Amino acid sequence: MKLGAFLSCQDIERYLGEDESRVHALRGVSLEVEPGSVHAVVGPSGCGKSTLLYILGLLDHPDGGSVMLEAEAVSHLPDDELARRRNEFIGFIFQFHFLMEDFTAQENVMIPMRRLGRLPETAMRDRAAGLLEAVGLSDKLQRASRHLSGGEQQRVAIARALANDPRVVLADEPTGNLDTKNSHRAFELLKNIVQQNQMALLLVTHNPAIAEACDWIHEMMDGRIIASHARRSG
Amino acid sequence: MTPPLYIALRFLMHRKRALLLSLSGVVCGVGFFICMQAQTQGFAKYFIDSTLGSNGALVVRSRFEPRQLDSIVPTKTSNTNVAHRQYFEGITNANEIMRVSRKFSNVVSCSPVLRGTLSARSGFENATVELYGIDPALHLQTTDLAHQIAGGSLYDFRNKPDSVIVGSRLAQTLNLEVGDTVQLLAPGGQYRRFTVAAMAKSGVGTIDSTRVYGHLRVAQTLLHKPYPASLIIYKLRDPDRAPALAQHFENLFQHDAASWQEREANTLHLFLTLRLSAAITVSLVILLAGFGIFNVLTMTVLSKMKEIAILRSMGYRRRDISAIFLWQGGMIAAVGSLIGCIAGALLSWGVSKIPIHLRGLLSTDYFVVAWDWRHYVWAILLAMISVFIASYVPARRAAQLPPVATLRGSSV
Known part of the structure; x- marks a missing residue:
């Protein structure tokens, strides 16, 4: 393992389902995510991409192997501690936006900050406004999330994933529900912010264009990473 | 304001119909409980005050002398001499x-x-x-x-x-x-x-x-x-201590002494039975309100599964999720109890103005109500317990929801 990896996993095994429907979803997967790097995980549906993402995001427990966050094994930690680390170090973006419907764009971005509890109310509002401005939604701070378009919702989700200034952003097909234009725009936005802030980004995607724009591409097949390529120069 | 409380407030405010339904259940339960207790205790208190005001809290009556009677057939389980009293008018x-x-x-x-x-x-x-x-x-x-x-x-x-x-x-x-x-x-x-x-x-x-x-x-x-x-009647500073004093007077004066509690035992039991019966009946309303809240919160949990999953992914702990739903129940109980207490007081006041020509055990021209803070405390306590139980199950269920299952299910 290289020194300086924010997030890594080693020999991850994961079974899903029970009895006859039990599936060996991950078979000895190892991966490292370094600061400032952008990783794409690609592969056919059901190959274990999302499962890997949830395990790396400390939302799911591996049946074997270990997950390291800043060189510390974390898979065995109690649920509360995992929740704290998710809140502090990891930002999530999902395909279907998953905004809180009853909240405005600004309030959605403030939700992770409230849990972290480091900023007073006004500072949280200012920071949320700044993040929404960075994703081009400064005029829609008070707009209820259900009244935003799909592209706008995804940009709010990006701002929210960055709310606590995480070390790593994990995105599960973040552009899968957007048209080509919005898809490209959202990815570029995310990539720029991540690289500017020396964060790391790992995204699961089916979009070859987006995968090609990442620093690393990890190809998965039947629960294994069968190949990892660095982006072709030029 | 804690994050769970903040989120709970928003969840509540965005489900106004469900909120009103839950609130009205608690308000009715608490209000009816208070009004019923005010009435039943009102009549009981009216009777007690009237009987104390007329016959005193304690009465000393006929003199007695202990009498030792020899048992004709001694039994194994009793003493050979059985103590009796002989009364003199x-x-x-x-x-x-x-x-x-x-x-x-x-x-x-x-x-x-x-x-x-x-x-x-x-x-x-x-x-x-x-x-x-x-x-x-x-x-x-x-x-x-x-x-x-x-x-x-x-x-x-x-x-x-x-x-x-x-x-x-x-x-x-x-x-x-x-x-x-x-x-x-x-x-x-x-x-x-x-x-x-x-x-x-x-x-x-x-x-x-x-x-x-x-x-x-x-x-x-x-x-x-x-x-x-024929008798001496007593006014006492603390009528509740009349039984003990009656016992003491009997020993001291060798005269029969009866407290008002002993004297009016039958009527007091009747009032107590009525109060308990009314309390049980109205408690059912509060329990029904709790059942309503259980349904509303369970539906909320089901409709908020995606939100729960996203909160968990953002670092909210199981107990935070649980607290969000317990807070919702708590707020419904608190606001419902407050409004219910006001409604109960207004109802009691209204009932006290209803004319009634009662000429039986009691004589009164209006409904009699008792104003007792304990009715309000009991009503609030019952509402709180009922709502807590009603909220606990959905809250626990929400906390146990595996976020990955929801996220995976939604991404298919």
């Missing part, structure tokens, strides 16, 4: 008993009464009455007779030995007005005339329909009693 040393008992800190005052049953006649009307021969000064200190005067003058009664105070319902039976003459039939067979100086209304049917107050000395002459008092 009346109190011969009433002044001495009153002098000693006034030294007890719980005794405010006491008054001797010579009691006897007579026949009364007024015009063509006859009735059996209970004559209470009293010392006006002492009796007014000990009872609420002064406040029970519904017509006439106590002054006239005090100053005219041949005057009486007649119970209000008895006066109706005998067609008596203040200033009229009533004849009381002495045990010797001759009638003696008395002027009605005043009428008394205690509110207790059995008292108002039978009682006549006369002067103690006149009563002694009329009833031909060899003793100066």
Whole structure:
């Protein structure tokens, strides 16, 4: 393992389902995510991409192997501690936006900050406004999330994933529900912010264009990473 | 404001119909509980106050002597001598008993009464009455007779030995007005005339329909009693401690003593049964409100599964998720209880204004309600417990939801 990896996993095994429907979803997967790097995980549906993402995001427990966050094994930690680390170090973006419907764009971005509890109310509002401005939604701070378009919702989700200034952003097909234009725009936005802030980004995607724009591409097949390529120069 | 409380508030505010439904359940439950308790305890308290005001908190009656009886056939399980009491009617040393008992800190005052049953006649009307021969000064200190005067003058009664105070319902039976003459039939067979100086209304049917107050000395002459008092009634600082004092007086004076709790046990049990019955009935309303909240919160959990999953992915702990739903229940219970208490108080006030012509065990022209803070505390406590149980199950379910299952399910 290289020194300086924010997030890594080693020999991850994961079974899903029970009895006859039990599936060996991950078979000895190892991966490292370094600061400032952008990783794409690609592969056919059901190959274990999302499962890997949830395990790396400390939302799911591996049946074997270990997950390291800043060189510390974390898979065995109690649920509360995992929740704290998710809140502090990891930002999530999902395909279907998953905004809180009853909240405005600004309030959605403030939700992770409230849990972290480091900023007073006004500072949280200012920071949320700044993040929404960075994703081009400064005029829609008070707009209820259900009244935003799909592209706008995804940009709010990006701002929210960055709310606590995480070390790593994990995105599960973040552009899968957007048209080509919005898809490209959202990815570029995310990539720029991540690289500017020396964060790391790992995204699961089916979009070859987006995968090609990442620093690393990890190809998965039947629960294994069968190949990892660095982006072709030029 | 904690993050779970903040989120709970937003969830609640965005489900106004469900919120109103849940709130109305708690408001109705708490309000009805308070109103029912106010009524049932109101009538019970009215009865107790009336009976204490007329008959005192404690009564010392006939003298007794312990009697040892030899058992004819001794049994294995009992002693050979069985203790019994032999009672002697009346109190011969009433002044001495009153002098000693006034030294007890719980005794405010006491008054001797010579009691006897007579026949009364007024015009063509006859009735059996209970004559209470009293010392006006002492009796007014000990009872609420002064406040029970519904017509006439106590002054006239005090100053005219041949005057009486007649119970209000008895006066109706005998067609008596203040200033009229009533004849009381002495045990010797001759009638003696008395002027009605005043009428008394205690509110207790059995008292108002039978009682006549006369002067103690006149009563002694009329009833031909060899003793100066049949009973001594007591006004106590703490009527709740009457049973203990009665027991002590029995041992001390060797006279039968009865507390108001013992004297009115049957009626008090009836009121207690009514209160419990009403409490159980209305508690069901609160339980139903809890069931409604259970349904609303369960539906909320089901409709918020995606939000719960995203909160978990953002670092919210299981207990935060649980707290979000417990807070919702807590807020419904708190606001519902507050409004319910106000509604209960208004309902009780409204009920107290309803006219009712009650002439039975109690005599009253309006519904009687008791204003007791404990009714409100009990109602709130019941609502809180009910809502907590109703919220706990959905809250626990929400906390146990595996976020990955929701996220994976939504990404298909």
